[in-house]
Amino acid sequence: MTGQATVQWTLSGFGDEIDDDPVLQIAVLQALGANHIEVRSAWGTNIVDLTSEQLAELKKLLDAAGMGVSAIASPIGKVDVTLPVEHEVERLRRAANAAQVLGSRYIRIFSFYYGEGVAVESIRDDVIERMRALADVAEESGVVLLHENEKDIFGDTPDRVLDIIESVNSPALKVAWDPANFVQVGVKPFDEGYAKLRPHLEYLQVKDARFADAVVVPAGEGDGDLLRTVEALKADGFEGFASLEPHLAGAHGLGGFSGPTAFGMAARAFAKVVNEAGVETK
Template structure:
């Protein structure tokens, strides 16, 4: 499966960046999407701190698949200019750590509102971010995410049809399940723009589970991507333990939730790795 390359969010394994890399290598994963670094967000690190990360990456023989940035994950009511300093640090992170890809979002929409009402404001903000990225020869990759403009398939397609020449897509099957979208239809609609995947799955009851055990259509999606003549990162983002903010599922899901709870981050991560490896190893 040479064109399907494994990466991961190491901060779901441990806080220490070096320990993240060491832990990932134990699974045979030699790329990382850095997000949480020694208790700090990647968007807050200084050039000096980023240079130290680069040394650690080189020492451990690991590469960076993309920067797991929070750019665009804030309310439209906030002045974008106050986040541009963080954006510049994310750009520096990409340059220093040796990747051209930056994960980003399309701004939180007021709850209960029709996202199309805010389309012009969203597009204006994305224009600002994209213009800066293009000047640096960097590729912004939009992730579908709960509560933002690009939560549902229709708005994600809208974004890609308008910005797809300079912005690509991070496909997250689990997030589409939470948006009550069918992943067969979602992937079919967005396939022309998919740059890489975040690998997490969920059941029909919306319990997050290892890849292939839910309704995320992951084996079928990876089967299609395997046929493409390009390298594609599969970035594990397990979320298998019950994290703060994921505790609002109804009580009748308790039995299903318990099936996918793990006593340690290591065991949760191992289950996620085994799930993905099983799917990939069974591709025809």
């Protein structure tokens, strides 16, 4: 442990990596010491497709358990860039409504897929146009968008993420840092991305991966530089959310799964990292 004073971050996690049932999601997260949840889906239905009745029921369950919502893990921007701007604007309005109902200020988004054989540079202007439109909705709605550096989208490298953030230039668009995704596109997260993106980094997604085979592994067991990143964030005064997204049992286009046991392994692995860095979670 470093000699500096301990700081405290707020632990959260993707509930649907545990189970489809939000009651089990909440129970496992609380057993692991988390009092917040990142909501991607409930009862097997994506957050942007939940009915008003389902959102009300989810809010009731969360309130009864004293559980806060760290972010809405929306699928916005995980579509082909050739779709009309309005397609994702409309879905973001639903995500913003979910954020309002569930009491969260953050919504995770992405920066668009593109077709095989399409040069990534050729879609830049279309991406920026769409991201600006999404940021406008966020500003109107009083929420903050967190861009995740998902592999195979426009913003999958630090330079392109920075291009998006600086070009859109909105207080409602920030960075969610996912080291595993950087590893999977051949980027050394800390060495190649941290200094560039730290001024915009608002949210930490806890996931690690190996360069050798791109396999996702528990925090600190891959090449994602988790310990160096946590130590640097601590030194920089970061006090935000750290959200577990283990992906240890499988991944698919709209998310991943771990199950309660693997999710617990992921939480314990991250606890080792933050303990070594002198960071506490609450």
